[in-house]
Amino acid sequence: MAGNSFGTLFRLTTFGESHGSAIGGILEGCTAGLELDLDFIRTEMLRRKPGQSEITTQRKEDDEVEFLSGVFEGKTIGTPIGFIIRNKDQQSADYDHLKKVYRPGHADEVWMKKFGVRDYRGGGRSSARETAARVVGGSIAKLLLAKENIEVNAFVSSVKDIVLDKEYHELNLKDAEQNIVRCPDESTAKKMISCIEAAKTNGDSVGGVITCIISGVPAGLGEPVFDKLHAVLGHAMLSINAVKGFEIGNGFQSTKLYGSENNKIESGVAGGISTGEDIVLKVAFKPVSTIAKAQQTKDIHGNEVTLEAKGRHDPCVLPRAVVIVEAMAALVIEDFMQLQSANRR
Amino acid sequence: MAGNSFGTLFRLTTFGESHGSAIGGILEGCTAGLELDLDFIRTEMLRRKPGQSEITTQRKEDDEVEFLSGVFEGKTIGTPIGFIIRNKDQQSADYDHLKKVYRPGHADEVWMKKFGVRDYRGGGRSSARETAARVVGGSIAKLLLAKENIEVNAFVSSVKDIVLDKEYHELNLKDAEQNIVRCPDESTAKKMISCIEAAKTNGDSVGGVITCIISGVPAGLGEPVFDKLHAVLGHAMLSINAVKGFEIGNGFQSTKLYGSENNKIESGVAGGISTGEDIVLKVAFKPVSTIAKAQQTKDIHGNEVTLEAKGRHDPCVLPRAVVIVEAMAALVIEDFMQLQSANRR
Amino acid sequence: MAGNSFGTLFRLTTFGESHGSAIGGILEGCTAGLELDLDFIRTEMLRRKPGQSEITTQRKEDDEVEFLSGVFEGKTIGTPIGFIIRNKDQQSADYDHLKKVYRPGHADEVWMKKFGVRDYRGGGRSSARETAARVVGGSIAKLLLAKENIEVNAFVSSVKDIVLDKEYHELNLKDAEQNIVRCPDESTAKKMISCIEAAKTNGDSVGGVITCIISGVPAGLGEPVFDKLHAVLGHAMLSINAVKGFEIGNGFQSTKLYGSENNKIESGVAGGISTGEDIVLKVAFKPVSTIAKAQQTKDIHGNEVTLEAKGRHDPCVLPRAVVIVEAMAALVIEDFMQLQSANRR
Amino acid sequence: MAGNSFGTLFRLTTFGESHGSAIGGILEGCTAGLELDLDFIRTEMLRRKPGQSEITTQRKEDDEVEFLSGVFEGKTIGTPIGFIIRNKDQQSADYDHLKKVYRPGHADEVWMKKFGVRDYRGGGRSSARETAARVVGGSIAKLLLAKENIEVNAFVSSVKDIVLDKEYHELNLKDAEQNIVRCPDESTAKKMISCIEAAKTNGDSVGGVITCIISGVPAGLGEPVFDKLHAVLGHAMLSINAVKGFEIGNGFQSTKLYGSENNKIESGVAGGISTGEDIVLKVAFKPVSTIAKAQQTKDIHGNEVTLEAKGRHDPCVLPRAVVIVEAMAALVIEDFMQLQSANRR
Secondary structure, three states, X not given: OOOOEEOOOOEEEEEOOOOOOEEEEEEEOOOOOOEOOHHHHHHHHHHHOOOOOOOOOOOOXXXXXXXXXXXXXXXXXXXXXXXXXXXXXXXXXXXXXHOOEEOOOOOHHHHHHHHOOOOOOOOHHXXXXXXXXXXXXXXXXXXXXXXXXXXXXXXXXXXXXXXXXXXXXXXXXXXXXXXOOOOOOXXXXXXXXXXHHHHHHOOOOEOEEEEEEEEOOXXXXXOOHHHOHHHHHHHHHHOOOOEEEEEEOOHHHXXXXXXXXXXXXXXXXXXXXXXXXXXXXXXXXXXXXOOOXXXXXXXXXXXXXXXXXXXXXXXXXXXXXXXXXXXXXXXXXXXXXXXXXXXXX | OOOOEEOOOOEEEEEOOOOOOEEEEEEEOOOOOOEOOHHHHHHHHHHHOOOOOOOOOOOOOOOOEEEOOXXXXXXXXXXXXXXXXXXXXOOHHHHHHHOOEEOOOOOHHHHHHXXXXXXXXXXXXXXXXXXXXXXXXHHHHHHHHHOOOOEEEEEEEEEOOEXXXXXXXXXXXXXXXXXXXOOOOHHXXXXXXXXXXXXXXXXXXXXXXXXXXXXXXXXXXXXXXXXXXXXXXXXXXXXXXXXXXXXXXXXXXXXXXXXXXXXXXXXXXXXXXXXXXXXXXXXXXXXXXXXXXXXXXXEOOOOEEEEOOOOOOOOOOHHHHHHHHHHHHHHHHHHHHHHHHHHOO | OOOOEEOOOOEEEEEOXXXXXXXXXXXXXXXXXXXXXXXXXXXXXXHHOOOOOOXXXXXXXXXOEEEOOOXXXXXXXXXXXXXXXXXXXXXXXXXXXXOOEEOOOOOHHHHHHHHOOOOOOOOHHHOHHHXXXXXXXXXXXXXXXXXXXXXXXXXXXXXXXXXXXXXXXXXXXXXXXXXXXXXXXXXXXXXXXHHHHHHHHOOOOEOEEEEEEEEOOOOOOOOOHHHOHHHHHHHHHHOOOOEEEEEEOOHXXXXXXXXXXXXXXXXXXXXXXXXXXXXXXXXXXXXXXXXXXXXXXXXXXXXXXXXXXXXXXOOOOHHHHHHHHHHXXXXXXHHHHHHHHHHOX | OOOOEEOOOOEEEEEOOOOOOEEEEEEEOOOOOOEOOHHHHHHHHHHHOOOOOOOOOOOOOOOOEEEOOOEEOOEEOOOOEEEEEEOOOOOHHHHHHHOOEEOOOOOHHHHHHHHOOOOOOOOHHHOHHHHHHHHHHHHHHHHHHHOOOOEEEEEEEEEOOEEOOOOHHHOOHHHHHHOOOOOOOHHHHHHHHHHHHHHHHOOOOEOEEEEEEEEOOOOOOOOOHHHXXXXXXXXXXXXXXXXXXXXXXXXXXXXXXXXXXXXXXXXXXXXXXXXXXXXXXXXXXXXXXOOOOOEEEEEOOXXXXXXXXXXXXXXXXXXXXHHHHHHXXXXXXXXXXXXXXXHOO
16 A cells, blocks of 8 residues: 555556656556547546636646557557656746745645655645546546446535535536536525635635535445445545545534434435435535745744745635546445445356 | 455454354554553453443443464464454344334445345444454554554544533543543533433434544654545544544634635644644544434335334443544554555665 | 455455464455355365374364354355354474474574564464365355356375376366375375375375366456466465465476467466366475474574474375365455456446 | 556556557555666666567567656655556557457457457557566666665576576576576577577477576565465466466475475575575466467357468567566565565564
């Protein structure tokens, strides 16, 4: 376990630093004979792409995926799918001022303590640039799941204190793609956008919550005891940059109810196994650490210094993170589908 | 991944149903030469034991651990530690009424859908009886960690709407053992106990939150990307029965802050790697599903039936779950300590 | 990887030292609904049991298996099968003379170097006593495979320079059980037995080769590249005590042929994937290291000493190893059957 | 386990078909701070490269490795090392005649049975082209091992019936690089070369044995029971294309000796754990299946057809396989070094 792989049978292994020459990955366990819908994959990549709207970072990344193996005449052939995404708009100069400074809220300092060296250019391996590889894997997982009518839909359900106060089944989840913040309720979306714009103007950042609905999952997925379905979903979500919390079903809210009340509420998982109902989960994203405002931090010698961020950063990462949450959910479900096939052979 | 193992190098694999002849496990990766402090292990088991107070189940379980291997002349020898705990007070008769009924909120029905058969006697493998094996593994992990001054202390920080409103460093965490609900603040503890007693009287159950503080962890633990320290901690906690949510640091609360505010808050983990500061995490336990009150549910033929629970059950599982949370945290930290040794060789 | 588990989905994890209180294991991934044929398992255990004939060790071991979980009303329920075998005839006194001496050809000295401590009583974890747990797992694998007409038959094909010179399809493999050396050709068997008896009289030991035929395996098992079917079979066989060599098909003999000749020979595996034909493999067992003859060796201080073995040992381990080879083969095949189900979902 | 990864902590995952756009891999667990000696890696790649002499295939492959991550300012940084090797001289036309024919001795037919589709251009994923990625990983492992004076040296010890009849310590192993067949004994090398040239002239192929000596390994490597050092080495070697047999120490020869004789022979491994002495292993390579001679085979409809190979092929793969054997050995040893660091923390 060097921490670069996710999944048992359907497994994504990734590599790459934000400012190296490329990032990429290897996806194992993709069933042979799947038509690899490149348009769909491209669309998914665009949902994550920086610079897609005025409330995301204006940094430009080239997110073009090159598939190197595992596909022949447009279809998967059962072998590992290798892919790379070149890093083009690197602008390393933006990061020179970080050579001797640890950014607050980032992994810079602990990375140095862990490895004894670090690539100071923009986070290196700890940069969210890495999540592009997850979207590639996740989009292929979605193609496999779609053949069995399993769907994964996430959306932004809160930004700072703007909270979407409708139940998910009162909404058309596809409407989330109708606005730049990806909240399926238009009036709430507008308030969220204003909130993000205000933070941006102020040189600050805001966080929020993404809700994810997985529908069409057959009953019986999940492995008892340590690999309960929601435990692995939690692992998946908590591995996304900036995530600080995870809930299955009504999560922390359930602690406020009596058992007699709570027993009536469905979360899509019982005892760690899918029930066949919609699976509902929530993921908390902290406000991103890199802000334009001057901040106090430490340099590599331990001295207090003031840092003013120079690069171009997201005031709110949630709109772009929706597709990453979906990708991780899809990777988990496809893996458990395969595990269940083996159980039931 | 059949779901019965946790950990990579320091790994616990468990087996056993609540009403089979025994449960047990195999703990691999325990360094040779550790004095196996049986008194400590016994004390830990007592913290989990049913029947320890009037606010836990009155069911009696025999929790005596028999070590079968891996220990010679009182010390570990580097080989796997096999252990069993016999199931004695089984009273299967208590469960005969469940042969044809699925309990609400339990895994009974999905288990049937997953495997096609089930052991209907009290949850079988999905019973929390299984967590006894985790406490054995966790207590050995604690012995290893104690040699390097790493400590794991959990406590009950809320029960239903009774919330402990002090910061953990204002408290003496060891005081949690001074009362039956395991909250280190005496006056809050009293309110929690009353709340649980009221639920019990009412034939109902309540949930709450356990907070866990891991101190003394060196900077650098955690593997980048998919096996971030808090992602694996989240996986560990979410695998415990009745857990519905997990937070690292200020978790969902962080979504309400600006980046400039949140950057000042320490959670013990940055970018998935330990910082050397105390690690703070929170775990949400739903109210347990089995209640004395009559409930509507389904039988195995899909008919609506009324179920009145007969066995002896916990009105609130949190006091007994404190040691389970600690056990899982200790298993995770010891595993990452070993992984880091390998990284740094 | 602490080395105590074998398999990915169908996985056996074992524990236990030869002179601890018990050995045992956990078998994960056994499909629910299998009738657990205890008579068959007992018969398999008897094939491995010491003391079964005059050419095996006269040591008595109690090989009674106690199943602790995973079975309900005679059938497997999909949960891990925990089992133990008590160590009864320990006679630790026999090993007191080994407290300060490293036996030649054994793991005593390296074990000390690896772990810094050791259980000197008869090999501890490195003892072949551990293989009893493999036979339990292997016999359950055979029960699963039998439902699909997959059969595993091994036999002794050479003892020292006595070589069975018939092809396997000229023989009735079941005849191997008709004599104490487990060679399916009566006249060769007799020579082998004489050879072993001569070694025994002389206080010495002899080795040989076990051939294993796996029939009924569907085409398509094995994972390309690193987990070729014969690579995992090789791993499995080389993990058995005293094994020094492994061949698939005509193995080393193939190096003597031209490609045009060799291409006509079937080994049951092509490019690491099963072809649907019989899989043929050979396993080389060295003569066991413990012999009655006095030998020069080292004590724990590095001094040369003369060692005369006292315990009761096998002059030739092959007759008892036949069932162990079969067990490992069955574990491998069942695991690959499950992996292939997942591939093909 | 999708079969594309090897190792636990130091782990190589590979992808790529012979006639896709690139092959490559991800190497995890490489300690930070290693100077990545690109000249050394290039030299190792040249030892494997086709077309290096008149006794290897005249096919040209571009083996230039592009490193994409894990390296910064010339040194490793602890993150996964991603790399690709473009496929340039593909000449797919050479393979069109194979679209409807299964080559004898190859994986073509079983691959079809396994996946239901196949890339018919030259073996696809089952091609030995994939071993180039192993050499990249192996050469980095060697760099890490060299820092602790661990060395891996392999050489050709037999070709068909030409057998090198000297013990390895009578030879200077580095002399293997002095001739094109890579046998460290000049006169034997000449005979081997003649043997290969004769086979080539005849449109046929020959196999042989590679011996590998690993020196400087500290005592204590290897994990008891299932992951004995030689079991994992065997797995590694048997995963190389065309390998049919594996021996540790005197292997099958040990079966011809008495225990009293064999106990005196050192193989570098006892009970699955390294002893600190040189580790000696042998690997049997069958004659490669692709030959120029016309052969009888089957087409995809099951009809008997005559196949005349067209591509350019190796009459004997052993000279180029020496570095692959070394690479796999180095991967195994570095992984066990890391595991032992964790054991001993």
